[in-house]
């Protein structure tokens with residue numbers, strides 16, 4: 001565990017601030033019931049809270065623990081046992097697989113709750129005292145968050161440290177290879193977009209200098225614009241991916257749909273290809289369903 005004294009020093013957490021927090025304890029104790037009920041309203045808004053706080057017993061247990069924790073926040077005694085207690089809370093959360101951003105978000109609620117109540121109470125107080133209180137509360141909340149999330153960081157680190165030298169080499173080699181492939185993919189996509197521009201130009205040329213007819217010509221141009229647009233979407237997604245964000249498989253499906261819709265636009269004017277047209281239409285429907293399913297999954301936050 002991180003040395004707790006140096007942690008306090010890093011936050012420049014002073015004895016006076018400890019005293020200020022202790023003085024706030026009776027006031028906060030009176031607010032504990034409001035805090036608990038608003039805290040639960042808040043965390044219940046997270047998509048998967050019920051998968052962690054599974055039943056009445058766990059909820060009741062957590063409520064008493066949160067109450068204790070809230071009152072302890074203003075104990076004025078921030079010694080080794082206090083830091084061990086915080087570390088253990090973090091460990092329990094890591095063990096149950098609670099996403100770290102749930103903890104961060106819950107802390108954002110705690111901060112807002114306490115600040116709001118201090119604001120309401122400050123009407124009859126001098127401004128300096130109020131600033132002292134805000135600073136002390138802000139620090140102890142940050143220190144708590146730091147401790148609770150340190151278990152998450154250590155979990156990541158220990159996963160890496162527990163690997164053998166060969167495994168670590170393979171892992172870093174794979175990561176490097178993966179980033180080269182990604183840059184290659186980005187280059188290839190730029191090339192595709194370049195060809196899509198060429199296709200668009202070629203279709204314009206055919207529109208004016210071939211005998212395929214104005215109607216078919218315009219539909220073909222529209223089709224190639226559609227492919228160009230989908231390719232740009234794909235490049236956009238790849239840029240996101242390179243910046244460390246997720247990759248949307250939906251963009252690939254969109255590209256496939258755009259290419260098929262282009263084919264339909266072209267075939268729609270020639271009667272002899274009606275069988276092909278039907279096959280393409282079925283494939284487009286399947287792709288649309290897949291696209292919709294991916295979108296729904298994202299909206300409800302699965303995976």
Ligand code: HEM
Pocket residue numbers: 043046048049052053054058061062065066069088089092093096098102103106107110
């Ligand atoms: C300010 C943020 C939070 C604090 C201070 C906190 C505090 C605690 C404490 C003190 C414990 C008991 C640890 C022990 O048994 O030693 C605990 C356990 C637990 N917490 Fe939290 N918690 C927070 C946020 C959350 C959130 C957002 C969830 C779920 C969405 C959650 C779910 C749980 C669960 C499932 C347990 C285990 C209960 C059991 O042992 O059955 N916690 N938490």
